[in-house]
Amino acid sequence: MAKKAKTSARSKGYRKTVKKQPFLTKKEIIILVAIIAVIALALILFSLLYDDGSLDVVDGVAQMDNPEVSLVTSDIVGEETKYFKVGEVGEIDGYTRERVENSADANLATYNYYSEDETAPIDYLHVGAGSGTPENLMATALYSYMMSGISVDSQSETEVNGHDVQYAVISFEYPMTEDTEQTAETDAEATQAPEEGVADAAEATAEPEMTAEPEASVEPEETAALEATAAPEAGEGTEDTSADPASDSTAGTETELSRYSCQQMLIAYVQSEMNSNYSISLNVTLSGETDAAVDAEGLTAYTDELYLSEEELLSYLEQAMQAVYPAAEAE
Numbered sequence: 001m002a003k004k005a006k007t008s009a010r011s012k013g014y015r016k017t018v019k020k021q022p023f024l025t026k027k028e029i030i031i032l033v034a035i036i037a038v039i040a041l042a043l044i045l046f047s048l049l050y051d052d053g054s055l056d057v058v059d060g061v062a063q064m065d066n067p068e069v070s071l072v073t074s075d076i077v078g079e080e081t082k083y084f085k086v087g088e089v090g091e092i093d094g095y096t097r098e099r100v101e102n103s104a105d106a107n108l109a110t111y112n113y114y115s116e117d118e119t120a121p122i123d124y125l126h127v128g129a130g131s132g133t134p135e136n137l138m139a140t141a142l143y144s145y146m147m148s149g150i151s152v153d154s155q156s157e158t159e160v161n162g163h164d165v166q167y168a169v170i171s172f173e174y175p176m177t178e179d180t181e182q183t184a185e186t187d188a189e190a191t192q193a194p195e196e197g198v199a200d201a202a203e204a205t206a207e208p209e210m211t212a213e214p215e216a217s218v219e220p221e222e223t224a225a226l227e228a229t230a231a232p233e234a235g236e237g238t239e240d241t242s243a244d245p246a247s248d249s250t251a252g253t254e255t256e257l258s259r260y261s262c263q264q265m266l267i268a269y270v271q272s273e274m275n276s277n278y279s280i281s282l283n284v285t286l287s288g289e290t291d292a293a294v295d296a297e298g299l300t301a302y303t304d305e306l307y308l309s310e311e312e313l314l315s316y317l318e319q320a321m322q323a324v325y326p327a328a329e330a331e
Contacts, residue, residue, distance in 0.1 A: 061107065071088065071129040088324070095114060122308075125283070165270045266316070282320045286308065
């Protein structure tokens with residue numbers, strides 16, 4: 001049997017080698033570095049040059065032109081409280097302007113306008129800043145009033161001096177006690193339309209909690225009188241008058257009579273021309289108290305005479321708008 005011929009191993013000099021290619025070529029690396037540098041530069045320039053419209057604050061005081069007539073609102077941006085100017089107020093013919101300081105934040109002053117006509121049916125016009133769009137602020141206000149049991153008589157939108165305005169009319173009445181008579185004027189301020197968000201809206205409607213009529217208290221003398229006139233025991237031959245209809249009717253009437261404090265307001269919001277994310281808040285407020293204790297029918301008669309029609313309230317809203325958007329601007 002023939003032997004198989006031996007074969008020699010292939011020389012290493014004939015082996016093929018494949019050169020490893022880099023993940024990125026030098027040219028691609030240069031392009032990538034350039035792109036990253038451009039993005040980083042853009043972010044730096046954006047952070048330096050972007051202006052969100054907020055005011056600079058120095059020692060807690062927002063810096064702005066004409067601070068004595070400025071309308072300013074605050075907002076939470078990220079974790080920071082920022083201030084935004086939404087407008088300035090001017091004069092209204094026939095009214096005296098009064099700046100109302102905010103005890104919680106001196107940057108957030110508002111303005112009341114009091115009529116120089118002593119026979120005017122309204123108490124004052126109010127102008128402030130709103131931390132939201134007119135639609136959002138109106139939704140917040142209506143929800144707050146509804147939860148507080150305040151009647152919303154109407155809600156709509158209109159155009160005043162070329163500006164779209166969201167508005168609503170509310171009214172409420174509550175029985176007065178000695179405490180409420182002393183604080184009625186202070187409590188009236190609590191019903192201002194929400195200007196600084198939901199928290200303020202809740203505070204603005206704290207007053208209606210007093211609508212529950214206080215329980216009648218029984219004095220010691222009345223208790224003794226009741227005991228003295230209690231029905232005698234059986235056998236004494238005295239007539240039973242406990243079911244006397246006249247007595248029941250008189251007692252019921254007495255418990256229903258009360259003096260009332262009444263208030264009507266038109267609340268309105270118009271978009272700020274300085275910052276479309278925020279609004280200017282306007283109120284028309286009027287109030288009164290019944291001279292004597294009245295029943296439900298007497299209260300209705302009183303409010304019918306005190307409260308204004310929606311058309312009359314809107315005419316006062318037009319006057320309030322003169323403070324921020326004079327009619328001449330619309331021409």
